[in-house]
Amino acid sequence: MTDALSFDIASVDDVAANRDEVVAAVEAHAGTIARELAILQGGDYGQETFKTRRGTWTLKYEAGALQYLRFKGKSGGETYVVSTKQPPEPKALGTAMQDYPAFVEAYNEHVESLDGVLDDVPTAFPAVTTTEEIVAQRDQLVSTIREVADTMAGELNRFDGEYGIFTQWVGGTRWELKWDGPRASYLRVGGEGGIYLLSQYEPPAAPDVRELAGDFVAFVEAYNEYVDDLEADLATVSFDDAG
Incomplete structure (x- = not known):
């Protein structure tokens, strides 16, 4: 009878640490986008969806802070890159992060599309009749x-x-x-x-x-x-x- 099993077990510490580092960086970066969207949409609560060639990104914010960032690929499946519950699975995170630059580009294009949208709005209004x-x-x-x-x-x-x-x-x-x-x-x-x-x-x-x-x-x-x-x-x- 053997005293102990002699199999080696690989540690996930390095992978988990790398995953957490990526998520923290995305949370900080996408948090800036969340604050900008809150200012743009005029409310503390909301969400916005951005389509890319590889899939769809949904960003939700509450009280002006990032609540979650979700990626749903065209091939199926979805990954919460940032959430308040649990960190993503490393492989799914890696797949989503390949499309993250396209998400940021889609956000930038969204903001740029609104440039000048209020240029022709009149700011001289009729006098208000007193009651x-x-x-x-x-x-x-x-x-x-x-x-x-x-x-x-x-x-x-x-x-x-x-x-x-x-x-x-x-x-x-x-x-x-x-x-x-x-x-x-x-x-x-x-x-x-x-x-x-x-x-x-x-x-x-x-x-x-x-x-x-x-x-x-x-x-x-x-x-x-x-x-x-x-x-x-x-x-x-x-x-x-x-x-």
Whole structure:
């Protein structure tokens, strides 16, 4: 019985070290291309594909840094020359690197093809019309609506409780005035998902104010009718038969 196997085992250290050296050099070089593409395409994330005579190269970048560089030969198979997972197999890397200069040339041609593409783009633009007057008119109308709605809220607070929602239908559309104390919390038209003529957040759009301002008059009239009917109902209450 032999004490030990006497076969020699070849070391892969030199091959692996050479492979890692090549990958590091490509990663640094292609990383420059990745940064240039990120600047060119105007975003931190993206990818670009370049075709060569021998195959196709795909470069992906994230946050402006190289994510991977993949070579897919026309004869089949693909090699991740650079990736975040594992280094390539040395023989496949060698095959891909024979085409790497063609990849760089394809990238350069891509950039050069864009030279002058913006030369005829005009940089003199029409004057922008100000919305100052429209906004001022909108704010004035909303302020008036707010004043009336707060008056209604104060009255509702007096005879209908500390807070609540007064609802009326105007022209087939639901109007809601929510009050909290003597102030209107919101005035919403169209139910949930509708338009807020008044809210605690942002003013309504000018077109919405223009469209709904007229119906607000009808909403106030409906409120007045509600109060008149309530007053009439209370006037008929009698305690003569009590006891």
